[in-house]
Amino acid sequence: MKRVVITGIGCISALGNGVDELIDGIEQGRSAVKRMDDWAKYNGLQSIVGAPAVLKNTKDIPRKKRRSMGRMSIMAVQAAQEALEDAGINNDDVSNDRCGSIIGSTMGGAEALNETFETMLPDHDLSQLTSMKFFQCVSHTASMNVAQYFGLKGAVMATSAACASSLQALGAGTDLIRLGKQDIVLCGGSEELHPTVTGSFDILFATSTHFNDKPKDTPRPFDKSRDGIVCGEGSGIIVLEEYEHALARGAKIYAEVLGYNTCGSGAHVSQSNKEAMVQCLSAALAEAKLSKEDVDYVSAHATATIQGDIAEVEAIREVFGEKVPVNSFKGYIGHTLGASGSIELIAALKMMEKGVIYPTLNLDELADDCKGVMHVKELIDKQINVIVKNCFAFGGINASLVCRRI
């Protein structure tokens, strides 16, 4: 089996366009969550908060390339461009059949889907639909557009497992490279903030609803006052590369992907399942051939739901014990759903580079039911050699990834 390393990172988030902007915002303890006044028109929507990204320089993408892109594809292309530049790879060098893209999302372009239905349904009239709506809507819109933009000729795929989508993308990319089928895969996720997306959680009573007038105080992972998810948007793209390929070109290497697992709970479509989380974490650790003592830090999924945070704390405690630092990035940028795994892994890789662990924002008073792991409430200086990243999704789907500094 080939070895797989991370050689480039790029992201768009509500904290800004680029990895540096993301990390600057986190270091300053800034929340990007805002009150979404426009959403008040939706009857029944209880959560009026979100973490929107501000797209910039979109017209740098030529019209014929851009016309098939909704917000999520534009964000993915810009994140991918940053990742390739970070990796020191020219765009021309990925336009071959050894380079691919695997980029996930929850359900494709939410904005384009909504526009399509708003155009078509009132009069049941398809004649006003433009040619590009399909390409902006589909589940593989981000992966397809990234592949078209950069001329990738290898595997082009889209994982779709809600909040686990981008970690599954990284897992699938890792497997392709391990098997020798690809040299480079642009992996990650992209997601759009849209009231219909927040609404899907809202009707299940999973969103934060008590902080509409104090948006920066939510979400509150592991906190006593946590009351649910705040949706965000963005894209995180990671360059996965075959180890020898990276060595041959003298690439900077962030870390090696050692272990990955995804599994279903087989138990419930929405409720978190501690046993399945334990199974996932244990399998990822076993694949990495590491023991719990080797792990320096766990980047939790922790969306600030009542039950989800409890189950994850219990699972982390069972697998790693009480001494491994754990944080959640959701307080800074909201829950970026299908992009959360890759965006948060990027933040974790920067922590590995800097030798610090950032605190969980809005964790002011630890909830009794979330005790039992080492929560990071203030910045910690620590050399991180091994990261574990978690993503747990609706549908009872779990994913965990283990990577180690080389």
Next chain:
Amino acid sequence: MNEIEQMVNDVFIDSFELDIDELKPEATIFEDLGLDSLDIVDLVVALQKKFAVQIRNDDRVRSIRTLGDIYSFITALKSEMAD
């Protein structure tokens, strides 16, 4: 430039990000203005919306080559509707 020509030009500026300087009556849709087959679908949708007409299945669309052809086609269509 009459009102119809101005409105057609607005479609090209808004939908295809072209400059007014490029919009000469003799400009060919594909070669000079750079549209492709997918753009033509969107051009039809945009013209239908702009002029409140149905042209998707009008055979005359197939013979359009230049911007001037579109001016003439829309002018004829509006004339027919007025009759």
